[in-house]
Amino acid sequence: MIWFTALACVNSEETPAEVDSAMPDPSPPTWHADVAPIITTSCGSCHTEGGIGGMALTTLAEVTAWSQAIYAAVESGSMPPWLASDGCNTYEQDFSLSEAEVQAVLDWIDADMPEGDPAEAVAAEPWQAPSLERVDLSLQMPAPYTPVGEPDDYRCFVMEWPYEEDAWVTGYAITPGNLAVVHHAIPFLIPPEDAATYRALDAEDPADGYSCYGSPGGGVTALTSSRWLGAWAPGSGAAVTPEGTGIQVKTGSLVVLQMHYYIDASPGSDQSSLDLQIETEPQGWADVQPWTNPAWLAGAGMEIPANSTGVTHTFQYTAEASFAIESALLHQHTLGTSGRLSVIHEDGSESCLLDIPRWDFNWQRAYQLVEPQIIAPGDVITLECTWDNPTDQDIAWGDGTGDEMCLGVTMLSEAP
Ligand code: HEC
Structure with a gap:
């Protein structure tokens, strides 16, 4: 891995201080050594023959043919469709790309997609x-x-x-x-x-x-x-x-x-x-529990005025019993821009369950926590949604296409 080499080089005791200027440009990532394992792991389960992604991205030729679209999708973060931000929690089947992986894909396409040495191929499996x-x-x-x-x-x-x-x-x-x-x-x-x-x-x-x-x-x-x-x-x-x-x-x-x-x-x-x-x-006991403000459903307090941006509404619920949160999902309609579900503990510390910095109505999934979050009585479940409303209509909670919602949905179980 070239990134590792570069890092090792900087940290090595023998390395002179002027290492940065002395080091030759690192060679670009190659298909076999760097890019194929990333594409297989993070794209392969959807972008396969007959898969839900539409086109297969399994061979060098297929990936090359789609390289411009891949560049745009990976750079903008629209693919893979993983909306949860890093640093909030850890989830099962996390198929998101790390910053280094994004960079490797972009650098590889910029360098005209070198194949590299098949002997350097790294085995990888699509997440299932x-x-x-x-x-x-x-x-x-x-x-x-x-x-x-x-x-x-x-x-x-x-x-x-x-x-x-x-x-x-x-x-x-x-x-x-x-x-x-x-x-x-x-x-x-x-x-x-x-x-x-x-x-x-x-x-x-x-x-x-x-x-x-x-x-x-x-x-x-x-x-x-x-x-x-x-x-x-x-x-x-x-x-x-x-x-x-x-x-x-x-x-x-x-x-x-x-x-x-x-x-x-x-x-x-x-x-x-x-x-x-x-x-x-x-x-x-296990249950699927939605979290939202009952007042919003009754038509009060979730106003998103016409021609407004960055309107945030927050709902807090203080837990009265102990339970475990196993997974989290956020639901808004199409004007949502971001959403967050977290727990504020009695000592003031916060556990983030799910943070979606760039809401996308098309990709709603339940994010399964690797470690269930244990809730104690007094913990405050906190739901926050933000919207932009470019229309000339005031908007509030509702079922219609032009209405909005703000909902956290969790799978709960008995606290261990
Ligand atoms: C969870 C399934 C899934 C995964 C994982 C996934 N894709 Fe997709 N991808 C789709 C679907 C479905 C579409 C069809 C377009 C749509 O509905 O948005 C798509 C469309 C695309 C497109 C077409 C243009 C666009 O942006 O809509 C590109 C390019 C793409 N994916 C690249 C990738 C790459 C590269 C990866 C891995 C880094 C990846 N995808 C991972 C499901 C997935």
Whole structure:
């Protein structure tokens, strides 16, 4: 590794002080020694033949053919699509690029993409999204649906929960039916007492499912009364609850699968499904918990005035019990510019859970913490969202395309 050599050179005791000017220019990175392992590890699981990234980036020829687009995407940070900032927390399946890796890719393209010596090839594996151990229930959209809209279509599909006794979901995975049109998907778990509301929404719309932007609909509190059974965005895999815990589902519940379709050049139909791993023996407590200010849902305090920039709203919730936070996701709509979820402890110290400095509506994923964050009573969960509103309309919380939201979604479990 050339970076290592340069560093070793500067730090070496024998190195004269004028080392910088005396050192020859380092040779550029090469495909085999430097760039191929980066591309394989951080791009390979999506940019493979038939993968969700569209084009394969597996061989030198493929990467060379896409080099200008890769340069722009890597330099701007739009690829790989990892929104969490460094230095906040550490996550499973972190496929982001370090600064040195970004520089290596850019330097390599600047140097006209030298192949280097195949003998220096470094073995690398693409990161893999996790999968479920077994599938006990597979809920599929009732029929193939052909999205309509220019270019977005948000459609919710109501699916009956078939268990006639209480059950515990210990893992979930969403399988998109058609990667060409599915942009992301969120299954909401609707409690039995709200089921009638959702059946009515479904019945009102003559086509399959019903239209639903940003939340499953069913009134402003739906987002916080319903729980999420996962979230799929390109690159998401399965999630499992911690050993011995599960998300309790009552008989008579519904699953409402919200699909965000994006129709580009190639419309087509989709029939996505949700795979679940289920226990019928009682499990320890795990839950998907959204965090947001109830007042915002009621229409107060989250105003984003017309023609404003950098408007920030903050919500704080003081925990009354102990629990563990396993993963974190942020949800805003398209005017969001940044978001952050953190915990302020009683001694004033802060634990950052998820920090998204450049919000992008298209890449919402749950970031799985390597070390669960233990919350003690008195800890303050802090949610912060920032927006720019270039429109002539004042904007507040709402389900519509032009409305906004600010939500943290966490998977919780019993504190150890
Ligand atoms: C989690 C999946 C995923 C990973 C990892 C990923 N990509 Fe992508 N990439 C996509 C998808 C999906 C698209 C299609 C465009 C879109 O929907 O934004 C895309 C599009 C692109 C494009 C087309 C132009 C653009 O910017 O939209 C380039 C270039 C690109 N990716 C390069 C890379 C490189 C280089 C890496 C690794 C450093 C990478 N991608 C990692 C999913 C991924």
